[in-house]
Amino acid sequence: MSTISAESSGSFTLGGEFVVNRLAYGTMQLTGPGVWGPFPDRDRGVRVLRRAVELGVTLFDTADSYGPETAEELLREALHPYPENLVIATKAGLTRPGPGQWRPDGRPEYLRRQAESSLRRLGLERIPLFQLHRVDPSVPFEEQIGVLKELRDEGKVAHVGLSEVGVEELERARGIVPVASVQNLYNIAQRDSEDVLRYAEANDIAFLPWFPLATGQLARPGGPLARVAARLAASPSQVALAWLLHRSPVVLPIPGTSSVEHLEENVAAASLKLTQADYEALGDPFSRG
Numbered sequence: 001m002s003t004i005s006a007e008s009s010g011s012f013t014l015g016g017e018f019v020v021n022r023l024a025y026g027t028m029q030l031t032g033p034g035v036w037g038p039f040p041d042r043d044r045g046v047r048v049l050r051r052a053v054e055l056g057v058t059l060f061d062t063a064d065s066y067g068p069e070t071a072e073e074l075l076r077e078a079l080h081p082y083p084e085n086l087v088i089a090t091k092a093g094l095t096r097p098g099p100g101q102w103r104p105d106g107r108p109e110y111l112r113r114q115a116e117s118s119l120r121r122l123g124l125e126r127i128p129l130f131q132l133h134r135v136d137p138s139v140p141f142e143e144q145i146g147v148l149k150e151l152r153d154e155g156k157v158a159h160v161g162l163s164e165v166g167v168e169e170l171e172r173a174r175g176i177v178p179v180a181s182v183q184n185l186y187n188i189a190q191r192d193s194e195d196v197l198r199y200a201e202a203n204d205i206a207f208l209p210w211f212p213l214a215t216g217q218l219a220r221p222g223g224p225l226a227r228v229a230a231r232l233a234a235s236p237s238q239v240a241l242a243w244l245l246h247r248s249p250v251v252l253p254i255p256g257t258s259s260v261e262h263l264e265e266n267v268a269a270a271s272l273k274l275t276q277a278d279y280e281a282l283g284d285p286f287s288r289g
Contacts, residue, residue: 034099
């Protein structure tokens, strides 16, 4: 049996500084129902995170709002002191009134407080990648990005990222501070952020697609995703991950799971090779039409 490793996904240099394997891991599922409260089986959560490291995952994406706070705490419990090549990305800008509820808060004083709290929870002296989880429409955009620049200038944050933004917002933000990453909804079935991905590719910005395993109608019995998966003796979700990895060298998928078995299945997707016929069947990701 061949060894599975996230190294098979290739590497990307985040912010021109951190070399990470492109197939990453997202921690949102290591929480309670509704992304609320601690993960009910803490030992299993620790095993999943440590197994991810064993499988070559070097980028872990989390957020202060996952739990809230509990995902960051579990990450530290499982992996601190962190391996030298491990990169943690966290986010702030969403508050949690209750299970399944999310509200933006982009006040500079709030973002600063959350960044400093994440530093303590994660046991870091500097957050490698700090992302604005959502743009708050009630706060001037320049003020939200401005505090991220201040945190970077102060050495509390190494690199800045944004989430759920368009090209115009990316360009405005880059006029204030270098942007190392963008995290938008994007998967084989939902490609509305294609223009943002192309912009990221043109400017060497990491593109972290969230909800990467969604397959929609493509995975229906007899559908194109199901046919490609059958040919490769793989699952539809593995093909969906392989499609993302082949879509662009700046794409860093962050699938999450609370199962070691599912984690291993995800990492194995890094070795899948799609043909041009597969691309055409799934909707050619390289088409510029």
